[in-house]
Amino acid sequence: xxxxxxxxSLDRLRDRVATVGAPLCVGIDPxxxxxxxxxxxxxxxxxxxxxxxxxxxxxxxxxxxxxxAFYEALGSAGWRVLERVxxxxxxxxxxxxxxKRGDIGSTAERYAAGLLGHLSGDAVTVSPYLGEDAVExxxxxxxxxxxxxxxxxNPSAAQLQGLEADGRPLFEHVATWAxxxxxxxxxxxxxxxxxxxxxxxxxxxxxxxxxxVPGVGEQGGxxxxxxxxxxxTAAPGLVSISRGLSQASTGSDWQEAARVAAKEALERMRxxxxxxxx
Amino acid sequence: xxxxxxxxSLDRLRDRVATVGAPLCVGIDPxxxxxxxxxxxxxxxxxxxxxxxxxxxxxxxxxxxxxxAFYEALGSAGWRVLERVxxxxxxxxxxxxxxKRGDIGSTAERYAAGLLGHLSGDAVTVSPYLGEDAVExxxxxxxxxxxxxxxxxNPSAAQLQGLEADGRPLFEHVATWAxxxxxxxxxxxxxxxxxxxxxxxxxxxxxxxxxxVPGVGEQGGxxxxxxxxxxxTAAPGLVSISRGLSQASTGSDWQEAARVAAKEALERMRxxxxxxxx
Numbered sequence: 019x020x021x022x023x024x025x026x027s028l029d030r031l032r033d034r035v036a037t038v039g040a041p042l043c044v045g046i047d048p049x050x051x052x053x054x055x056x057x058x059x060x061x062x063x064x065x066x067x068x069x070x071x072x073x074x075x076x077x078x079x080x081x082x083x084x085x086x087a088f089y090e091a092l093g094s095a096g097w098r099v100l101e102r103v104x105x106x107x108x109x110x111x112x113x114x115x116x117x118k119r120g121d122i123g124s125t126a127e128r129y130a131a132g133l134l135g136h137l138s139g140d141a142v143t144v145s146p147y148l149g150e151d152a153v154e155x156x157x158x159x160x161x162x163x164x165x166x167x168x169x170x171x172n173p174s175a176a177q178l179q180g181l182e183a184d185g186r187p188l189f190e191h192v193a194t195w196a197x198x199x200x201x202x203x204x205x206x207x208x209x210x211x212x213x214x215x216x217x218x219x220x221x222x223x224x225x226x227x228x229x230x231v232p233g234v235g236e237q238g239g240x241x242x243x244x245x246x247x248x249x250x251t252a253a254p255g256l257v258s259i260s261r262g263l264s265q266a267s268t269g270s271d272w273q274e275a276a277r278v279a280a281k282e283a284l285e286r287m288r289x290x291x292x293x294x295x296x
Numbered sequence: 297x298x299x300x301x302x303x304x305s306l307d308r309l310r311d312r313v314a315t316v317g318a319p320l321c322v323g324i325d326p327x328x329x330x331x332x333x334x335x336x337x338x339x340x341x342x343x344x345x346x347x348x349x350x351x352x353x354x355x356x357x358x359x360x361x362x363x364x365a366f367y368e369a370l371g372s373a374g375w376r377v378l379e380r381v382x383x384x385x386x387x388x389x390x391x392x393x394x395x396k397r398g399d400i401g402s403t404a405e406r407y408a409a410g411l412l413g414h415l416s417g418d419a420v421t422v423s424p425y426l427g428e429d430a431v432e433x434x435x436x437x438x439x440x441x442x443x444x445x446x447x448x449x450n451p452s453a454a455q456l457q458g459l460e461a462d463g464r465p466l467f468e469h470v471a472t473w474a475x476x477x478x479x480x481x482x483x484x485x486x487x488x489x490x491x492x493x494x495x496x497x498x499x500x501x502x503x504x505x506x507x508x509v510p511g512v513g514e515q516g517g518x519x520x521x522x523x524x525x526x527x528x529t530a531a532p533g534l535v536s537i538s539r540g541l542s543q544a545s546t547g548s549d550w551q552e553a554a555r556v557a558a559k560e561a562l563e564r565m566r567x568x569x570x571x572x573x574x
Contacts, residue, residue, distance in 0.1 A: 132368040174428040188461070
């Protein structure tokens with residue numbers, strides 16, 4: 019077995035974030051209605067687009083995030099594309115399979131078999147709603163990571179996540195649970211950049227954990243806060259950009275536009291990081 | 297277009313529950329390690345099993361529930377099986393695609409495209425953690441249904457779902473939300489039979505909604521409570537049995553054993569229903 023195969027995903031993430039110099043995670047989320055001009059709105063089109071995007075952004079990214087929904091929307095044909103795109107991810111890049119699964123233990127074990135076994139993800143995103151049963155089967159895959167949803171980036175996120183129990187919003191309970199139960203960094207948290215005050219608060223509750231921070235592009239989140247707060251003492255974090263790169267242009271220059279957008283995102287993140295000590 | 301195609305899934309569910317005389321929902325959840333003797337532990341094996349099970353239980357069932365995880369565990373090959381099994385579900389049976397998806401609106405739209413568009417489910421299960429954004433894209437498929445997770449059947453369910461906000465556990469907030477927002481019955485709730493007191497309480501909060509009640513077989517839930525409380529005034533409910541039927545026998549009699557178990561489950565539900573007036 020190669021050295022790469024026996025190193026934990028967390029170690030590989032740490033190395034790669036150090037190599038590129040910023041926590042840039044690029045989302046490869048092909049929508050058949052938003053492909054470059056001339057691409058067919060089907061499995062062939064999304065594959066051509068996803069592979070072409072991966073090709074130009076890999077140089078700048080610490081990680082890629084494949085949102086399963088964008089493949090699954092086309093059924094088994096979409097899943098075949100997902101398998102091929104995942105296989106094309108360079109081995110030094112950390113690969114998150116963003117499925118937000120969450121089910122009882124015996125079912126979670128099947129989701130883990132698909133996403134961490136069959137697809138060999140370095141990490142998955144998991145919903146906390148069912149409690150610990152829903153998380154443990156993913157951690158049975160030694161060396162992989164789980165990002166548990168804490169405070170998401172969408173407009174209705176606070177509806178349940180903001181409900182206060184014992185004087186603290188639900189998302190803080192999730193953060194405390196993860197921080198106490200998995201202090202070694204194997205479990206991180208999804209915390210949207212669209213709520214920077216909550217992001218700072220969750221960082222103070224869970225200082226050790228790595229955060230996966232979506233919402234900085236199209237959704238209008240705070241890039242500086244995302245970069246500042248994503249890293250934990252036990253694990254580095256990631257700031258995820260999806261639509262900002264994948265929809266940079268729909269013309270014949272789409273690939274160059276995505277490459278430039280990735281390069282600029284990386285530079286902005288490096289600059290944000292450099293200002294931390296100011 | 298046929299009359300069947302333009303009737304809502306809710307109307308079809310109501311008719312089918314009346315026809316079979318009980319709210320029996322059969323889970324078709326093939327695990328490669330728990331197939332009958334001689335079946336190969338791969339996509340061929342799970343397809344042979346799932347289709348064989350569907351064939352013998354359809355007569356007794358108001359609905360079938362396909363848990364996506366058990367197919368997805370095998371990647372695109374598993375999804376091909378899911379597509380073929382779904383196509384074999386008799387048109388008068390209500391078909392739930394149990395994926396417990398839950399993501400931001402633009403992503404939920406892609407899950408809806410896969411599960412309600414591509415796979416033509418009558419209903420899906422959805423996690424409430426992200427709030428209303430995560431639910432609405434599924435309801436854009438007119439006439440279909442969503443079962444929102446309220447109180448699940450697993451051992452760690454109460455960890456988050458039982459946290460009290462404003463003096464009421466989180467699952468009651470989900471029930472109140474669904475009852476007030478969708479009083480017409482298009483949205484139902486998943487409420488485990490393993491917590492009969494909570495089931496009764498949620499029924500009182502959401503009298504109109506149909507409940508999908510898992511947990512009565514292997515998980516040890518209360519069948520009589522499940523049958524008593526699953527139906528709402530705006531929509532009928534369903535009581536789901538999976539492992540109790542699919543693992544009735546692993547011998548050469550597996551199909552007959554599953555058929556007998558389905559028949560007996562239906563009879564027990566009819567009897568439980570008959571005692572409601574006592």
